[in-house]
Each structure stands twice: as structure tokens, then as C-alpha cells.
Amino acid sequence: MPPAAGLRLIGVSVPDVSDWREPVPQGQWSKFFGALAQRLELVDVIQPRLSTAERYLNYARTFHPDRARWTARAGFNPSIARTRSEAVRRALRRHDGAYDVIVQVQTLCAPDAPYADAPYVLYTDNTMALSRRYYPAWSPLTDREAERWMRYEAEVCHAAAAVFTFSEFARRSIIDDYGDAPERVVPVAAGANQLLETIGEKDYSARRALFVGRDFERKGGPILLEAWRSVLELLPDARLTIAGPVGAAPAGLPPGVDWLGAVDRATLDELYRAASLFVLPSIFDPCPNVFREAMGYGVPCIGTRCCAIPEILDDGVTGRVVPVAQREPLAAALLELLSDASARARIGTAAHASVLHGGQWSDVAERIATHLEAGLQRAPAPQAR
Numbered sequence: 001m002p003p004a005a006g007l008r009l010i011g012v013s014v015p016d017v018s019d020w021r022e023p024v025p026q027g028q029w030s031k032f033f034g035a036l037a038q039r040l041e042l043v044d045v046i047q048p049r050l051s052t053a054e055r056y057l058n059y060a061r062t063f064h065p066d067r068a069r070w071t072a073r074a075g076f077n078p079s080i081a082r083t084r085s086e087a088v089r090r091a092l093r094r095h096d097g098a099y100d101v102i103v104q105v106q107t108l109c110a111p112d113a114p115y116a117d118a119p120y121v122l123y124t125d126n127t128m129a130l131s132r133r134y135y136p137a138w139s140p141l142t143d144r145e146a147e148r149w150m151r152y153e154a155e156v157c158h159a160a161a162a163v164f165t166f167s168e169f170a171r172r173s174i175i176d177d178y179g180d181a182p183e184r185v186v187p188v189a190a191g192a193n194q195l196l197e198t199i200g201e202k203d204y205s206a207r208r209a210l211f212v213g214r215d216f217e218r219k220g221g222p223i224l225l226e227a228w229r230s231v232l233e234l235l236p237d238a239r240l241t242i243a244g245p246v247g248a249a250p251a252g253l254p255p256g257v258d259w260l261g262a263v264d265r266a267t268l269d270e271l272y273r274a275a276s277l278f279v280l281p282s283i284f285d286p287c288p289n290v291f292r293e294a295m296g297y298g299v300p301c302i303g304t305r306c307c308a309i310p311e312i313l314d315d316g317v318t319g320r321v322v323p324v325a326q327r328e329p330l331a332a333a334l335l336e337l338l339s340d341a342s343a344r345a346r347i348g349t350a351a352h353a354s355v356l357h358g359g360q361w362s363d364v365a366e367r368i369a370t371h372l373e374a375g376l377q378r379a380p381a382p383q384a385r
Helices: 028-039 052-061 067-075 078-095 128-134 143-159 168-176 221-234 265-274 290-296 327-338 341-356 361-375
Strands: 008-012 041-046 101-105 120-124 162-165 185-187 208-212 239-243 257-261 277-279 301-304 319-322
Touching (some): 008 028, 008 078, 028 361, 052 067, 052 078, 120 361, 162 361, 168 185, 208 265, 277 327, 290 301, 301 327, 327 341
Parallel strands (some): 008 041, 101 120, 120 162, 239 257
16 A cells, blocks of 8 residues: 655665565665655665775775774775765755655765755664774774764764664663754664564474574673573573574584574574574674564563663563673573473563564654654645756
């Protein structure tokens, strides 16, 4: 069903969203824009592409012998942001004002005046300030480099008509670290990237835990393996599947651990269906949507008091929340839930209901659309020339 007549949107995304028009978009940001298109009129999504010359110039300008430092400097510097912004503005001029508001994901560019014919809003899950405070290894910049990027982030946020965030965790940073007025920063959460409309007669009897994450260390994989050894002492039949990490499995995996590495969405579907417990003891994770995916399959979750995870998991209701980087509390939570199939069923059922009622991308689109409609009026059509 086409959206009702109303605000006309232009999207801006540096991450790839090439399939947002498909009936079932695949990537997170594609799903976001696809949901917006169901609620409002989404004219197009601009994806600022750098030319080969611009990419190589950026790499040369930001070179560092340490690869992680080089990658961070190449991605987070005001010069490349200005280059992306100019690509956005060129694309906006081609649309000749046939839109009322620009919706941009993240703060990697700025579609501001004099080229934009409408205000822009942002939707983001993290800030450089949070990365620097809680996990500097994720943004290995010097203090001076980070401060320059944070000044740029602040300018992008201040020029926006509103900033929507994945979480209250990110909202507080936009307000406290970047000086935005609280009424301009609105938490709208995020949506599950895959889920089941009904979990039917899900089998919770098997002790099958699941971990999903690319960055094994940052997402608490090593501490999970330590805790898992304690689990096996009392529950030797428990099994743990680790999906997503890039690279080979660490040496000396405990018994009962299956290391799958990178997997596709179809395999993830099978893993969520088979799992009776999901565990992701992250050290730093701004707003891990993977919890909503697991919950969307009726899987009870164990997470840490890290970033926005306590906003996603209702401790004791849709999952368990334990301290960060502590083996004993994590092992205790694993043992508690793996020992009690009825608790897994009760918590998993509640988790699934929470995603169905407020945790889908359509819910996020509705919250954003409602805010935009209340605060923005449709611009007059451009005059004939």
C-alpha cells in the first residue's frame, strides 16, 4: 500500500542501501529506509560516492603505518566529510527541491545550506565521544584528531532540525558531549533486522546457546569462553554456537563449542530457530540490534550493563543483564537459564512479544514520522521556470 500524501523525504546514507526499494530489504539501513517509505513519501536515497581519485587522495592524506590508525583516520576526518557532503549537495540539486526534509543516517556528512532546499534530521546510534570514553580501540585516533572530528560532529548535529537516536544512551551523549538542546534529541530505538511473526511451539528443551557477532573480542567472546568452562562443569551436555567472527577460531576451544565464523542471513535464521538462549557479553556495543533479532525468534537473551543493552533487555523479563567483563556473574546467568527450560520459555515468549509490539522498523518509522509531521509543514511546490 503506498503511503498517504504527506511529507516528502530524501534519504542520505554513506552505508550501502541499494536495495531499499525491494520488498524485503537486506541491510539494516535499507530496512530503515524501506520502513520510512511505507509510512511517508520517500523520493530517493542519496549515497555519496567518492571518485577513485578522491579515495586515493584521502588514503594518501591520512596515511599511518598502523593499519587500524590509518583506517580510522581515513574514515573520520573533516576533509573526507566535506567531500561526501559536496557529493550529497550535487545530488540534491538534481532533485530541484522536490522534497520537504532530508533524513540522514549517522554524522559522516552534512547536507546543509546553501544547497539544500529543506531542513535535515539525523538518525544515529553512537558518537565519537562515546567511543573514546568507553572503547578507544574502536577509534584509534590521537586526541587532536578525535577532537577535530567531534567538533565536526557537533556542527552536524547543531545544524540539524532534529537528532533521532537508537537509544537514550546515545541521546545523552548528543546532549552532554555536544551541547544539543534536550528537546531536539529524540530516542526512537531501532528495529529487528529479522524476526518471526509467530514462534509457534518453539522447543526450549535443548541447552543450546548462541553468540552472534563479528568482533569477537569487543563483543565479549573471550570472557564467554571462560564462563562456558564453568557451565560445562555442571551442564556437560550444553552446547554453544559462535557465529559471525572474522578469522580462525582461537586455540583451545572448550568442549561443546561450535565455531562457524561468518554466516549469511539464511543460516542465521536456522541458528535463531534452534537456539534456546542467546548470549552476547559485550564490552562496548552502542546499540546491538542482534538482541532484537534473537528476541524476535523468541530466544531469551543474556547481555551486559554496557551502552544501550539495558534499554533493550528488561532484566528478568526478556533476558538477563550482567556486569561487563566479569566471568562469574556471566557463568551464573548462563547456568540459571540453561538449567531451567520453563524459564527460557517464559522469558523467550515475553522477548518475542516485546519485539512484535514496538521493536520493528515499522515502529521506528512511525515514531520518526509522527515527530516530523508535528514539527514540519510541507514546503510549497517549486515555481515553474
